[in-house]
Amino acid sequence: MASQEKRKVAVTGIGLVTPLGNDAxxxxxxxxxxxxxxxxxxSFDASGFSTTFxxxxxxxxxxxxxxxxxxxxxxxxxxxxxxxxxxxxxxxxGIAPTDADSxxxxxxxxxxxxxxxxxxxxxxxxxxxxDGVFDPDRLADPEFPANxxxxxxxxxxxxxxxLTKQFGIRGYATSVHTACASxxxxxxxxxxxxxxxxxxxxxxxGFDSMxxxxxxxxxxxxGALSTDNDNPxxxxxxxxxxxxxxxxxxxxxxxxxxxxxxxxARGATIYAELAGDGNSLSCFRITDSPxxxxxxxxxxxxxxxxxxxxxxxxxYVNAHGTSTQMxxxxxxxxxxxxxxxxxxxxxxxxxxxxxxxLIAAAGAVEAAVCCxxxxxxxxxxxxxxxxxxxxxxxxxxxxxxxxGRIRAALSNSLGFGGSNSSLVFRNPEEVNS
Amino acid sequence: MNARDExxxxxxxxxxxxxxxxxxxxxxxxxxxKTSVAPFTRWDGEKWPVKVASEVKENNxxxxxxxxxxxxxxxxxxxxxxxxxxxxxxxxxxxxxxxLDEAETITFNDRTGLIVGSxxxxxxSNYDYLxxxxxxKGDLHVFGAELSNQVTPMWLLKNLPNNVLCHxxxxxxxxxxxxxxxxxxxxxxxxxxxxxxxILNDEADRIIAAGHDAPFEPEMVLYYxxxxxxxxxxxxxxxxxxxxxxxxxxxxSVTLExxxxxxARGATILGEFLGxxxxxxxxxxxxxxxDGDGVKRAIAQAxxxxxxxxxxxxxxxxxxxxxxxxxxxxxxxxxxxxxDDIPPVTGFKWAYGHxxxxxxxxxxxxxLEALKQKTLPGIATLTSVDEEIGVFPVSREATAPRTxxxxxxxRGFGGMNVAVIVxx
Numbered sequence: 013m014a015s016q017e018k019r020k021v022a023v024t025g026i027g028l029v030t031p032l033g034n035d036a037x038x039x040x041x042x043x044x045x046x047x048x049x050x051x052x053x054x055s056f057d058a059s060g061f062s063t064t065f066x067x068x069x070x071x072x073x074x075x076x077x078x079x080x081x082x083x084x085x086x087x088x089x090x091x092x093x094x095x096x097x098x099x100x101x102x103x104x105x106g107i108a109p110t111d112a113d114s115x116x117x118x119x120x121x122x123x124x125x126x127x128x129x130x131x132x133x134x135x136x137x138x139x140x141x142x143d144g145v146f147d148p149d150r151l152a153d154p155e156f157p158a159n160x161x162x163x164x165x166x167x168x169x170x171x172x173x174x175l176t177k178q179f180g181i182r183g184y185a186t187s188v189h190t191a192c193a194s195x196x197x198x199x200x201x202x203x204x205x206x207x208x209x210x211x212x213x214x215x216x217x218g219f220d221s222m223x224x225x226x227x228x229x230x231x232x233x234x235g236a237l238s239t240d241n242d243n244p245x246x247x248x249x250x251x252x253x254x255x256x257x258x259x260x261x262x263x264x265x266x267x268x269x270x271x272x273x274x275x276x277a278r279g280a281t282i283y284a285e286l287a288g289d290g291n292s293l294s295c296f297r298i299t300d301s302p303x304x305x306x307x308x309x310x311x312x313x314x315x316x317x318x319x320x321x322x323x324x325x326x327x328y329v330n331a332h333g334t335s336t337q338m339x340x341x342x343x344x345x346x347x348x349x350x351x352x353x354x355x356x357x358x359x360x361x362x363x364x365x366x367x368x369x370l371i372a373a374a375g376a377v378e379a380a381v382c383c384x385x386x387x388x389x390x391x392x393x394x395x396x397x398x399x400x401x402x403x404x405x406x407x408x409x410x411x412x413x414x415x416g417r418i419r420a421a422l423s424n425s426l427g428f429g430g431s432n433s434s435l436v437f438r439n440p441e442e443v444n445s
Numbered sequence: 446m447n448a449r450d451e452x453x454x455x456x457x458x459x460x461x462x463x464x465x466x467x468x469x470x471x472x473x474x475x476x477x478x479k480t481s482v483a484p485f486t487r488w489d490g491e492k493w494p495v496k497v498a499s500e501v502k503e504n505n506x507x508x509x510x511x512x513x514x515x516x517x518x519x520x521x522x523x524x525x526x527x528x529x530x531x532x533x534x535x536x537x538x539x540x541x542x543x544x545l546d547e548a549e550t551i552t553f554n555d556r557t558g559l560i561v562g563s564x565x566x567x568x569x570s571n572y573d574y575l576x577x578x579x580x581x582k583g584d585l586h587v588f589g590a591e592l593s594n595q596v597t598p599m600w601l602l603k604n605l606p607n608n609v610l611c612h613x614x615x616x617x618x619x620x621x622x623x624x625x626x627x628x629x630x631x632x633x634x635x636x637x638x639x640x641x642x643x644i645l646n647d648e649a650d651r652i653i654a655a656g657h658d659a660p661f662e663p664e665m666v667l668y669y670x671x672x673x674x675x676x677x678x679x680x681x682x683x684x685x686x687x688x689x690x691x692x693x694x695x696x697x698s699v700t701l702e703x704x705x706x707x708x709a710r711g712a713t714i715l716g717e718f719l720g721x722x723x724x725x726x727x728x729x730x731x732x733x734x735x736d737g738d739g740v741k742r743a744i745a746q747a748x749x750x751x752x753x754x755x756x757x758x759x760x761x762x763x764x765x766x767x768x769x770x771x772x773x774x775x776x777x778x779x780x781x782x783x784x785d786d787i788p789p790v791t792g793f794k795w796a797y798g799h800x801x802x803x804x805x806x807x808x809x810x811x812x813l814e815a816l817k818q819k820t821l822p823g824i825a826t827l828t829s830v831d832e833e834i835g836v837f838p839v840s841r842e843a844t845a846p847r848t849x850x851x852x853x854x855x856r857g858f859g860g861m862n863v864a865v866i867v868x869x
Binding site: 056057058059060061062083086114115119123125126127128133134136137141143144145146148149151152153156158160163164166167168169170172173174176177179180181182183184185186187188189190191197201204207208210225226229230231232233234235291292293294295296297298299307310314427428429430431 | 488489492493494517554555559563564565566567568569571572574575576577578579580583585586587588589590591592593596597598599600601602604605606607608610611612614615617618619620621622623624625626627628629631632635639642643645646648663664667668671672723724725726727728729730731739742802857858859860861
């Protein structure tokens with residue numbers, strides 16, 4: 013498709029389940045109030061791990077949050093967050109697939125990596141090992157308590173299967189995983205599918221939950237998590253000189269995307285235009301970020317070009333800002349390059365300072381935060397900041413959220429493995445319909 | 446989506462599966478009628494209800510010589526890296542890049558994309574935690590405290606679903622648009638289709654698309670068996686006596702480029718990408734629509750995208766996984782679109798098993814070869830076509846495609862259906 017005029021895509025619905033709240037209004041209110049989602053880990057005994065705290069979703073009751081209890085047994089914890097956040101987003105948009113248009117509805121999700129639950133692994137251990145050594149014959153024994161339902165939960169597109177079924181989405185559907193960039197990449201994939209005419213409506217988002225013994229182990233082994241066990245709420249301090257790792261969060265975020273003209277025609281409330289996405293590979297190292305920002309720079313520039321705007325129009329950046337030494341330095345180098353003389357004017361914050369790192373859900377949740385920031389003309393706080401790092405001297409939102417109209421916002425997601433995703437959202441008032 | 450200024454061509458391909466590690470070897474297997482499905486050797490299958498698979502036979506260092514790299518990748522990644530780098534080598538892109546100056550090289554790298562379809566992970570990788578669980582005796586405090594003494598610090602890195610994307614990217618410095626698609630069976634074929642769309646939309650000038658998976662492992666075999674999806678022998682797509690599928694493992698890859706760029710550098714053209722369709726049947730994780738609704742819609746979308754009529758299609762490479770429900774609904778879906786004028790149909794899972802995340806892209810690679818050879822390999826395990834399917838143009842023997850265009854169908858969990866149309 014040779015597209016001279018790019019199709020405009022509106023964000024008309026938002027749904028969130030995060031460590032700061034089990035819906036979008038609660039999350040947004042707690043983010044503005046400067047609350048932290050981090051606390052000692054409650055869902056299992058984490059006392060022996062090098063990191064004993066995390067940013068868990070709290071008081072989430074799947075029975076009341078979900079419309080279809082029958083699907084629950086097939087849903088892992090992250091799928092349950094996804095189903096609840098997606099339902100909220102659709103309700104917020106006031107629109108849902110119908111028999112007449114369900115084939116024009118699409119789904120793009122950033123799904124967490126397959127991590128078999130500790131309980132399922134324990135079953136393998138208890139029934140199919142000798143002294144901790146796996147014995148395949150005992151797995152094949154008719155006595156082995158095989159549970160195909162659990163098996164279905166760990167399939168890579170199980171979340172996609174549950175979401176399409178729950179909401180009757182019958183068009184294009186994709187599931188992506190580029191580690192910490194997954195959620196942003198899913199929203200970007202959705203924009204691409206909309207722009208090439210594959211869908212008129214899309215549910216786009218991400219979901220993840222790695223706060224379990226196996227999930228948290230991978231990060232502990234890598235030394236990627238903050239070990240400030242005596243100060244969980246202050247541990248995530250993106251761009252601070254003393255930052256020492258990220259805080260693991262969990263949750264889901266979903267956006268309803270809609271053809272702009274259709275949204276206007278039905279009188280929908282439009283949060284923002286999803287205007288551009290950029291997508292690059294750093295090709296540096298698997299876990300390290302390029303110190304000069306080479307990689308993230310291309311993603312940001314592509315997103316601006318896709319949005320058809322200049323970097324001068326960006327008033328707020330929701331940074332990836334994981335609170336690891338390398339990421340934050342690399343990201344700031346990229347921001348300095350892209351914004352050049354304006355880098356002292358563009359407000360920057362990482363909301364991971366408040367809600368932790370939601371891994372595959374992070375980019376989608378932060379995309380939603382950008383939309384809410386545009387709607388309310390307020391830049392969220394970069395919490396827990398204390399000491400200046402000369403490599404990270406960007407214009408951080410410190411102390412409290414900063415009011416001010418946002419013409420356009422940029423959301424960055426930079427993943428393990430070097431996948432970079434940038435999204436540009438424009439204030440609807442800036443968009444000529 | 447059908448008014449196209451720019452043609453998208455294939456300029457390289459690579460494959461590794463139980464039937465071989467070169468396109469010509471896999472092609473020989475398809476023509477020979479001899480399946481690569483055989484009693485498996487990874488573990489002793491004597492007490493197992495399923496005793497066969499199509500295993501990759503090449504050793505690790507033959508596929509990926511870099512000894513150090515093996516410390517940070519898993520078996521599926523090894524397949525993916527091998528196939529992707531074969532597709533790159535086969536396309537001559539690196540030789541072309543060597544002739545560029547420094548500024549041109551930077552642009553070339555920034556405009557070279559990489560889209561990978563990944564199986565997403567396996568069960569057995571988690572067994573690295575079993576000795577720790579044993580030592581901790583169910584006490585999570587001990588589990589946490591002893592973690593770093595028992596499990597490699599590289600565990601997470603070895604098991605990232607996007608490892609092939611990372612490593613092929615770093616090794617080749619392909620810095621452009623990228624994705625890692627984890628959509629179970631649909632992953633690999635979607636990598637091909639998304640690559641073509643990305644180039645058409647000018648997000649890149651060329652993209653390497655790869656798909657890889659290693660589903661053959663004990664728990665996958667066990668649960669597929671429990672779900673009634675496994676056969677004890679090479680699959681028999683569309684056959685009266687078909688009774689399930691069998692796992693293969695491996696990867697496949699293609700290089701896609703703007704036709705104008707490929708022509709300018711004098712690349713060998715393997716074929717052209719014409720269009721695609723993709724939809725969900727909204728039936729949940731395992732179920733599918735018995736009426737083939739998604740198959741029908743995916744094919745119709747692909748024809749529309751390519752600007753073609755059903756009569757233009759010269760052959761169909763079906764998903765044909767050999768399970769009763771999938772094959773029947775697939776045939777119904779095909780009939781919905783083609784009526785009584787169905788072009789010759791084949792499927793390759795009888796030969797190399799079901800590669801799950803890599804199955805669709807492997808089928809694309811071998812379909813391009815079939816068009817080039819003007820030969821449609823038969824389904825060697827076919828004895829008689831399922832009566833419920835009715836008259837259906839599958840055959841044991843090789844036949845000829847009726848035109849130079851082929852339809853490839855790929856189906857997966859989540860009610861996924863993807864259709865791709867290629868020409869060669």
